[in-house]
Amino acid sequence: MPDLTGHVALITGAARGQGRSHALALAEAGADIIAVDLCRDVATAPYPLATRAELDAVVKEVESLGRRVIAAECDVRDSAGLAEVVSRGVAEFGHIDILVANAGIWALGRLWEITEEQWQEMLDINLTGVWRTVKAVVPTMIEQKRGSIVLTSSVNGFEAGAGMTHYVAAKHGVLGLMRNAAIELGPYNIRCNAVCPGIVDTKMNDWQGAYDMMAGGPGGTPQDRRDNAYGWSALAGRGLLDPATVSRSVVFLASDDARDITGVALPVDGGHAVLPGSNPNPIREL
Numbered sequence: 001m002p003d004l005t006g007h008v009a010l011i012t013g014a015a016r017g018q019g020r021s022h023a024l025a026l027a028e029a030g031a032d033i034i035a036v037d038l039c040r041d042v043a044t045a046p047y048p049l050a051t052r053a054e055l056d057a058v059v060k061e062v063e064s065l066g067r068r069v070i071a072a073e074c075d076v077r078d079s080a081g082l083a084e085v086v087s088r089g090v091a092e093f094g095h096i097d098i099l100v101a102n103a104g105i106w107a108l109g110r111l112w113e114i115t116e117e118q119w120q121e122m123l124d125i126n127l128t129g130v131w132r133t134v135k136a137v138v139p140t141m142i143e144q145k146r147g148s149i150v151l152t153s154s155v156n157g158f159e160a161g162a163g164m165t166h167y168v169a170a171k172h173g174v175l176g177l178m179r180n181a182a183i184e185l186g187p188y189n190i191r192c193n194a195v196c197p198g199i200v201d202t203k204m205n206d207w208q209g210a211y212d213m214m215a216g217g218p219g220g221t222p223q224d225r226r227d228n229a230y231g232w233s234a235l236a237g238r239g240l241l242d243p244a245t246v247s248r249s250v251v252f253l254a255s256d257d258a259r260d261i262t263g264v265a266l267p268v269d270g271g272h273a274v275l276p277g278s279n280p281n282p283i284r285e286l
Contacts, residue, residue, distance in 0.1 A: 002255030005030035008093040009254065010086070012036045012076055012133055013103030015050035017202035018152065020058050021243035022100050022250050024065070029251050031098065032068040034089040035059065038103070039073045044121045045105040047207040068093070076103045076129030082136035096140055098254045101133040102152040104170075106204045108213065111165035119166045126170035131177055134192075138185065147190040148254045151178050155269050157196050163213065175265050182263035191262035193253045198269030199232045201240035216281075234271025241270060 009026045013019035015037035023033050039052040055071050062069040070092055074081045089096050104126045109118055130151055141147030156164070157171040174194060181192040199205065211220030214228040229239035246268045252258055253266065267273045 001029050002251055002257045003030055004098070004251070004255060007031040007097040007254075008034065008089065008095055009098035009100060010034040010036065010089060010096050010137060011100040011102055012074075012129075013038075013050075013152075014058055014071075015039060015052075015055035016058075017050075017204060018197065018200060018243045018246055019100075019102045020054075020061075021247040022102060023058055024061055025244065025247035025251050026098065026100075026254065027062045027065045027067040027069070029255070030067070031254075032093055033062050033070070034085065034093075034096070035062070035069060035071045036074050036085055036103070037071075038075050042105060042121060042125070044107060044115075044118045046107055046209055047203060049105070076101075076133055077124050079132050079136065082132055086136045086140060090140055095144055096137055097144075097147055099134065099137045099141075099147070099149045100152070100250055100254070101130045101149070103129060103133070104152060104204075106164070106167055108163050108209050109166065110163055114166055122166040123170050123173075126167065127173040127177070130174055134177070134181060138190070141185075141190050142188045145189050147185075147188075148258070149181065149185075149190065149192040150250050150253050151192070151194040153178070153194045153196045153265060155196050155198050155267060155272050157194070157265060158273070178265065179263050186262060191253075191258070193258070193262060193264045193266065195246055195249050195253070196265050196267045196269065196273075197246045198241055198267070198272040199229050200243055200246060202243060232270065232272050232275075234274055238270035241268070 009031040011023045014023045014035035037055045041049050059071045072085045153174040154171040156168045157175045161168050178194040215224035249268050
């Protein structure tokens with residue numbers, strides 16, 4: 001594992017799922033942690049979001065690893081709130097070396113059926129919220145002339161996903177943001193990369209709509225979710241991926257082991273991106 005002793009990492013969406021896993025993996029590598037989460041539901045997410053109790057549990061887990069930690073409730077749609085979190089982190093730790101802009105939601109909806117609110121909230125959180133987070137942290141990294149930024153995109157950052165147009169558009173946008181950030185921040189010795197997870201075992205896809213999608217129609221079950229996830233990977237025995245596998249890539253990209261890597265979109269997907277794919281339900285006649 002890379003040695004991140006003396007580094008400080010800010011992670012959004014840190015209360016559970018991939019964000020929690022990233023916070024713990026970075027702490028295990030030696031980093032002190034600024035754990036940020038909304039800790040309340042949003043109107044268009046079809047499942048409950050993380051709670052303050054879950055964020056507090058992450059604090060205890062990080063502390064049990066011997067690392068210092070700050071927890072903050074903050075909405076990535078709130079630029080002033082993000083600036084306050086960054087100021088608090090710098091005041092407490094003196095610097096922020098790593099940013100993992102991970103906060104996001106997932107929902108389903110065909111492009112002609114998505115409401116204005118569903119579209120806007122998805123883009124505000126999953127794309128504009130990432131930009132706001134980067135914008136809040138970058139000035140302190142520019143001042144110290146170093147930093148590593150890791151954005152969470154998805155395999156849907158470079159491929160379509162039927163029935164999730166707003167999510168796909170946002171995750172494509174994250175990769176464009178990442179590439180431009182890599183160009184604009186490179187002169188300040190700040191790297192920016194993205195991880196592109198496949199289907200990961202988190203609460204984000206553990207609800208009835210996800211079961212139905214994985215089953216191919218209404219009436220899906222948690223077992224359908226588990227069984228059909230194996231079809232998303234090229235590697236044997238990979239179904240729903242453990243968040244820790246994404247976290248290992250985050251730690252690598254955040255560390256000096258990746259000191260010469262910037263502008264990269266790294267799939268962590270069991271080989272999903274290389275699958276040829278097929279149409280399981282072709283329309284043969286109109």
